[in-house]
Amino acid sequence: MKHSNISIFVPHAGCPFQCAFCNQHTITSQTNLPHAEDVVRICSQAMQEISEKSQAEIAFFGGSFTAIPEQYMLELLKSAQPFIGKDKFHGIRISTRPDCITPEILEILKKYHVTAIELGAQSMSDKVLQANHRGHSAKDVFQSSAMIREYGFELGLQVMKGLYRSTIDDESTTLNAVCEIHPDTVRIYPVVILKGTKLAELYQSGEYVPMSFDDMVKMVASDMRIYMDEEIQIIKVGLHASEFVEADKIGGYYHPAFRELCESEIYQLRMESAVMALQWELHGFRRQTVWTEDRVFAVNPHCISKAVGQKKANIRYFYETYGIRVKIVGDETVKHFDVKIIS
Ligand code: SF4
Numbered sequence: 342m343k344h345s346n347i348s349i350f351v352p353h354a355g356c357p358f359q360c361a362f363c364n365q366h367t368i369t370s371q372t373n374l375p376h377a378e379d380v381v382r383i384c385s386q387a388m389q390e391i392s393e394k395s396q397a398e399i400a401f402f403g404g405s406f407t408a409i410p411e412q413y414m415l416e417l418l419k420s421a422q423p424f425i426g427k428d429k430f431h432g433i434r435i436s437t438r439p440d441c442i443t444p445e446i447l448e449i450l451k452k453y454h455v456t457a458i459e460l461g462a463q464s465m466s467d468k469v470l471q472a473n474h475r476g477h478s479a480k481d482v483f484q485s486s487a488m489i490r491e492y493g494f495e496l497g498l499q500v501m502k503g504l505y506r507s508t509i510d511d512e513s514t515t516l517n518a519v520c521e522i523h524p525d526t527v528r529i530y531p532v533v534i535l536k537g538t539k540l541a542e543l544y545q546s547g548e549y550v551p552m553s554f555d556d557m558v559k560m561v562a563s564d565m566r567i568y569m570d571e572e573i574q575i576i577k578v579g580l581h582a583s584e585f586v587e588a589d590k591i592g593g594y595y596h597p598a599f600r601e602l603c604e605s606e607i608y609q610l611r612m613e614s615a616v617m618a619l620q621w622e623l624h625g626f627r628r629q630t631v632w633t634e635d636r637v638f639a640v641n642p643h644c645i646s647k648a649v650g651q652k653k654a655n656i657r658y659f660y661e662t663y664g665i666r667v668k669i670v671g672d673e674t675v676k677h678f679d680v681k682i683i684s
Pocket residue numbers: 353356357358359360363364365404405438
């Protein structure tokens with residue numbers, strides 16, 4: 342069954358932090374703060390529309406939920422209560438900063454049926470966190486994650502890829518630390534540089550030089566493969582397509598279908614590895630004998646377009662790189678992201 346979120350955006354107006362990638366002014370000037378009546382209206386409507394209610398959560402997203410004034414946080418939590426329980430929604434999902442988790446806060450969240458907490462870890466390198474003015478450390482992420490687990494919540498981590506001063510080693514540090522914490526879910530956000538941010542200044546002055554878009558797709562695809570192997574559920578890759586991002590982005594890695602690009606990259610690597618394995622089995626290192634043959638691959642029928650790639654990118658890649666023609670067919674017995682060589 343498919344999980345769904347009833348998303349309620351809670352902008353963090355007046356946030357005391359100044360993360361290098363965040364444009365608070367744009368966020369707060371474009372969105373009003375929701376109140377109890379808004380929560381009731383949104384949830385009542387969702388009760389009518391969602392059939393698999395036990396698979397749905399009321400999600401307070403958009404800011405640092407546990408850092409907003411306590412009275413306001415309680416107003417939102419209390420107003421959601423009549424919509425949770427038997428034949429209603431499963432619970433509440435929130436996102437917050439790693440340094441805004443305490444036992445007292447977790448007690449409140451537990452009391453009001455919060456089931457999942459997502460932490461904006463962003464990076465697990467202290468150097469990168471400092472350079473991007475995050476105001477918390479990697480240790481905060483480890484400690485808060487442990488506390489969230491201890492209290493029995495589902496844990497999610499959000500990471501940003503390609504932040505200012507983040508080297509390949511820093512990216513690996515983050516990946517390894519996330520795997521060590523082993524959250525239930527992860528969201529991967531390649532950096533988008535927004536107008537009016539510190540990152541924009543650094544980018545325009547030439548101080549911040551992001552890696553190429555294609556290299557970012559390869560890096561995120563590689564992370565995704567590792568998270569999949571670790572059985573960490575990837576619930577989001579790339580920012581939501583929105584007018585806000587479209588209007589304010591001046592650089593970075595925005596694409597309305599970023600996840601699909603990465604998934605196609607994974608298929609390309611898997612097809613390449615399958616042919617390499619076959620080549621090894623048949624001919625040892627005599628590469629040419631195999632790569633000159635056209636190939637037919639089977640993938641799960643739901644994944645044919647990912648395997649083919651946007652605008653047939655993978656088909657073109659194999660032709661341009663090895664001179665072979667690749668055909669992709671569907672086969673129900675092949676698992677998602679597996680590939681089988683048919684001929
Ligand atoms: S991203 Fe940083 S600056 Fe922006 S609202 Fe969150 S904590 Fe505040």
